[in-house]
Amino acid sequence: MKQDYPDAPYLCNLAKRCGYVIVANFNLGMKKEWKADNTPLTITDTAINSDVCAAIQRDYPHIRVVGEEESSASKIENPEYIILCDPVDGTIPFSHGLPVSTFCIAVLKDGTPLVGVIYDPFMKRMWHAERTKGSFLGSAKVRVSNTTALRHAMIYAALLHSNVLTSSLYNPLSVIHELMKNEAITIDMHSIAYFGGLVASGEFDATIYPITHGWETAAMHIIVEEASGKATDIYGNNIRYNPQGEVQGHIISNGKVHDKLVELVQKCLSIESTGL
Incomplete structure (x- = not known):
């Protein structure tokens, strides 16, 4: 039985599809507009954000997407779940020839993150986690550092x-x-x-x-x-x-x-x- 919200495999597959678009559109001389906050906006940002909204609306219509460039048109008031997404985290380097960007997405219930994915499509690094199940880079479990001092942190x-x-x-x-x-x-x-x-x-x-x-x-x-x-x-x-x-x-x-x-x-x- 399908659960009420997207799990990590679903979001990882979505991230891979969006990552393909990021890499395919990466080139020098990229066209961009400038938003009111003085950050660039590319067709890649808007296309991926729209694709995410469409996918979630199709598969999980009870969930509202809040994206950096677009939010879903869901009429649900006080939804149990929301999805937060940045279609291209790092549009500044992405749009100026530097391959340092990710696609990131998370599912929240009552304000608490349940699932999260961060994907670097250039290096094919996929971080993902689900609540109480651990955190992974690909199939390998990861753990934070043991640094205790700010010196050299x-x-x-x-x-x-x-x-x-x-x-x-x-x-x-x-x-x-x-x-x-x-x-x-x-x-x-x-x-x-x-x-x-x-x-x-x-x-x-x-x-x-x-x-x-x-x-x-x-x-x-x-x-x-x-x-x-x-x-x-x-x-x-x-x-x-x-x-x-x-x-x-x-x-x-x-x-x-x-x-x-x-x-x-x-x-x-x-x-x-x-x-x-």
Whole structure:
């Protein structure tokens, strides 16, 4: 009997189909438009988002899709399940000749992620997890790192561009400055979900993200938690997804550096609020 929501095999197959489109459309000189938040939009973003909405509407019509570029036309009020999807996480590198992008998708019930998939179609890396079943890269189970100190820790810390800065929950430069003072290694490749997979695999130790949309956060959340990591909002609280998939940013980590990162972000927020 088919369950009420898509499982990991279903979402992995969907990810592979969408990944084929990403790779097929990847080329230099890509046409793009610029959205109001000063991020690029390509035909690949919109085509994949539409395909996801159509597939879920056909196979799971009681589930509403909330995508970065398009949401399903479902008339269901207060649906039990929603799907959060970023069709091309990393449109900036994708549209400028850098093959650092993923397709990511997650199923949530009552605001809790049940299934998540992050797929890099260039390297054919498929991270996936289901609640209580563990986290996997392909068929191999993955686990977060054992890093306990911020010194030499590998941290994805979002360095945002101008228009998105206005919606950031903190000043990214202040957080990156504090991380540098602690001798952490920071990086931002404008593909946040990719680094969620790398945290789950133990290659990176954490991601810190100050934006309220949760298209990528939900898949990262379950994949890292099922790899024995930890996920909270930037204040250290449980991540709560509203019906539009919005969150209070996130800190997603191996768990062992988590409290240090929450304390660091709170220090930066306190300085910003007092001006000291």
